[in-house]
Structure formats: structure tokens, C-alpha cells
Amino acid sequence: MKKLSVVLISIFLAGCATTEKADVNVVALKGPTAMGMVNFMDRVDQNEQFDNNYNFNIVSSVDEATTMLVKDEADIVALPANLGSVLYNNTNGEITATAINTLGVLYILENGNSINTIEDLKGKTIVSSGKGATPEMTLRYILEENGIDPDKDINIEWKSEHAEVLAHLIANENTIAMMPEPFVTTALQKDENITRALDLTKEWDKIQADNPEKSSLITGILVARNDFIENNPQALDEFLTNYEQSVNFVNSDTEASAKLVSDYNIVPFETAIDAIPNCNITFNRRSST
Template sequence: MKRKLSLLLCAALVLASLAGCKPSASENDSSSSASGDISSGGSSSGDSSQEIPGPSDIPEINFMVLSGPTGVGAAYLVDSYAAGSAPTDAPFTLNTTVVADNNQVTDALVNGSADVAAIATNVAANLYTKSDGAIQVLAVNTLGVLYILEKGDSVHSMADLRGKTIYATGQGANPEYVLDHLLTANGVDPSTLDIQWMTAQEVSAKMVSSEQAICMLPVPAATALMVQDTGVRQALSLSDEWEKLDQGVLPMGCVVARTEFIQENPILIDALLDLYGDSITFMTEEGNAADGAALVAKYGIAPNEQVAQAAIPQCNLTFLTGQEMRAALEGYYAVLFRTDPASIGGGMPYDAFYYGGE
């Protein structure tokens, strides 16, 4: 789903959604006036025409993204619709927080301090089950971003990993389940590997200090490591290995929102999806590589512009909504359920999980 919002439509969306939207104040209270008097609907006192809402009238969305590939596609959106830079006729402003851990995102969604968030797909399914449907998934924003890297030249297939020691990040999340599934599908018992789970920073340190080593990392951490140590090579793309199994795409990142927020602000959600899709388009267009990388570095989504520019083409950014989103996620969740039902909360998500995917 990909639509463009005109400036006039954006203004109309604001007027239509203000009555139902109750924006949260940011930590510095800079948007407290967003909850001011809206009973007049922005009408001018001199004639029947309506004024375009000013910045103080625009509803605010508390938005949270993960650093790394899941947050990369939102960089242009975050920059363009921050309170200080959004156009006066914007349908919303974003109060954005960038965090490094999925648990921080789920906690914020549960306690209501985040309205919309970019998060790992298996974490979204888990949260939906554990919170009794407190969130819905709006879109898939990232496909496969995992790579096997090596200092050496011994790994050219999944089977070559048998018996190896692998430094890896992502235990209990998509990376672990994807790796287990791909190993098993290629006739390798995961228990025959010595997988040492650690943070991305610890993995990188291990690789740099070793003469021969193997790791699994997502971009941009994988990109940063290869920039730091030219002796590290990309051995396998786990997206390519997944596609060899002919079981659909590998959706690893998604956009979710609190169900209550969606119900109270359906027009605002549709506006957000339109503009998020535009952000993905901007970030993936070749002519915007330098500008996009600068934004990713500016918001701490990647460590610096050099890494960001090299990593963005490998981030597999996409924007799937509606039935296309649902088909991609259901295929992936079916694989995870067969691998480990607990990975998605013990069962397949209900129809209500998929916004616009009925």
C-alpha cells in the first residue's frame, strides 16, 4: 500500500482527527499545547473558511524505533515530522525515541508511553499474545538483514557451520530462530555448534581480536565490523539461504501500534502509514544515499554516516501493508511455530492482529 498525501489532505486529516486524538506530552513538555482548546475546529472568526492548523494544534504521536535496520527506514519520517521541523499543515508530529532493545519497546507499548513503534516481527507476535491483543501490526518495514561473517575461508554453505563456534547476537529473537531453522533445513543439528550469544559490540570485539572466527550479525553492525576489520568477509547472506528453501520472504521488522490508539485515531494511523511509506521510498532511492545516511547517523540508528551509507542497501527495506503484509507474516510465523511455538507466543496470531489484513 503506497499513497501520497497532498498538503490539503494533510490539513483535512488534522481537523478530522483532533477530536479523537489525545496526544501525550513529550518529556520537555514542548507539545503541551497540542491538548488545548479544539472546540472551534480551527475556524476563523471573520468568515466561513478554516485556518490551516499551526504547530501547536497538530496532534503528537509518541514513536519509538530500534537502532539498527528496523529503525533505518523511518529516519526521513522522524526528521521531517519532528515538532521543530514539521510543516504547519502536517497531520501529526512525532515525539521519537530511539532505543537498542526490543524489551524497551514492548514496555513502552504496554505502559502507553509509546503509541507506535518499529519492532522485531517475532516480538510483535509475542506481545500481541501476552498483552491480550493490546497491539496490532500495521506494516512490515524490513526483510532479512542477517549475515554470517568470517575471518578465514571455511564457510560457503550452511552445512559448513557444523561443529563450528559462532559468536552471535539475538538470542530469544528472530536471529536465533532463523539460524536454527536454516541449520535444521540444511541437515545440521544446531546443538552441534558452539553458539556464544552476546551483544553486537561484544561479537565485533571477538572478531577483531581473533585470527580466525565466525559470527552472525545483522546490518548495520555487520557493515561496521567489515569497515573496522578488512579481514572479515561476508560468508553467507541468511536472506539468500532462506530464499533457497522457497518459503516466502523473511520479514524481520515491522511497525505496530497500540490497539486503543488505532481505534481512537484511525485517520491519523492511515496518514502515518502514507508518510512512513514515503520515508521508505526516500531511504531506498539511490540519489538519496548520502542524505539518508546522514539522517540515520543523526538519530543514532547507525554509528556514523560511513557505516550507514554502506549498510542501507543491505537493510532490505520494504513497506508491506494489508493482505500483502499478512501473507508475509503468516508464512514466517508458520515457520517459527514449527521451529519453536514459544517464539511467537505459543500460537499463531488471530485475525485481529493484522491491521487492514482482514
């Protein structure tokens, strides 16, 4: 009996010794989604011990992030909410949303002082990027719910990138623009004549006040490949647990988080420390079933 016990213990210890860590490849866009991860990334870089190996990649374009996901070069990717549904359809349902990580980050800015309500946008031109994506869908919904026809009552001048909108806003007086954080903070810091005229998250919430089925303005989600979820459920669970801790850290310690955001070259410290409180970084875990 004693010999059998020794053999069983040896088998158990051998099994524990051969357990391999999973490699978890994570991609986030430069902006609020990556900001929420900085504490987690720093802990990994400080060689804190985890049950799995985490590799983070911060990219500047949505196209780069989606390409890495489709090519199986990424296991978990932070994406704009509307793009998640597009990719779900394009991959025949091979991805799953695992968490909501960013709520509303869109604002109406003005190089002037004529916009105080949504109704003031009627007859105006709005410069923005994000045609066919979350910015356009958000703006159209808010305008329509306020009795403004986005195709007839206003003119939307679409740019290819947020940086292009920022440059146009700074260079032209009396310009109205729709932009997300942290570009909003950058604009306010560069030109004292630019004002934050409307918070579109608050405008969205006003619409929901009398709605029996209230909705939230969701900007960013976290998706994972289904094969990764099925093969590495423990790794996904550990990642989400630590990501939530990171989000809580970022929202509770702005200065320390802004330093990390700067260290990871997401945005400069001066921008991050003002932008983080307005980025609506959040964590709401979704069921993977």
C-alpha cells in the first residue's frame, strides 16, 4: 500500500510539472481600450507570475487589429462595438464577445461658441471620421431621436482619420466636429478657443430616460476566437480577471495610470491625465456561451 501511494504521488507531481502555460496574444487599439490594459501590461512586464504567458500588441488601426484576428495571430482583440458584429458575420460566428470595455467616448467640439443643445446642430456642418462605424451610428440615432433628419437637416463632412478631423478643427474657426477621447483632450489643450459643446453619452442617456428598455452607448468590446475559448478556458478566465483589475486601477488612480499610458506610447502624459476621466473605460464581462 505504501509503495502504491508513492507511485500515485509521483504520477501526480509529474503531471503538475508538465502543465504548460498557454500563450495568450492580445491586441488593443491605441486609445481607451489600450488605456484600460496598461496596469495589466505593466504587471506582465514587471515579471509578475501568472498561470499563462501574455503578449500584448498595441496597434493604431482597426484594419491591423482585425487582420491579426482573422489570421489567428491574435487570440483576444479589443475592437469598436459595431466591428465586432461585422467580424462575427464575416467569420461565420467564429468569435465571441467576452466583455464590454468602453462606453461612450464621443463628443461634439466647436471652434466657436454656438452649440449648446442637439437642436443647435440643425443646418450646420459636422466634421467627423467613422463613417459606417460607431460614430456615424451614434450621431444618426441621437439626431433622429431629437427630430433632426441626418440626411437633410445637417451636413456631415467625413474624414478618413480622427487626426485629420483634429487638424481641420484647429485650423478653421467656427468648425463643429465630432471626435472621441483622447483626441478631444488633445484639441482642447492645443487651442483655447475650442470647447466641448456636447457629451453624446449624456445625450444618449437623455433619450433613454422614458424608454422602458434602456440601452447604453457602447463604444468598445473585447472579442476572442472561439477555438481559443474552447481550448483555453482557464487562460481566458485569468485574462478577464486581471483585465478587470487593470480597469479598476486605471479608473481609481489617474496619475499613475497616465504615467503608464505615456510609457506605453499611447498618448502623452499631459493628454492622458485629462482624458482618462472622460474615456468611460469600463469592464462588463459577457457570457461566452
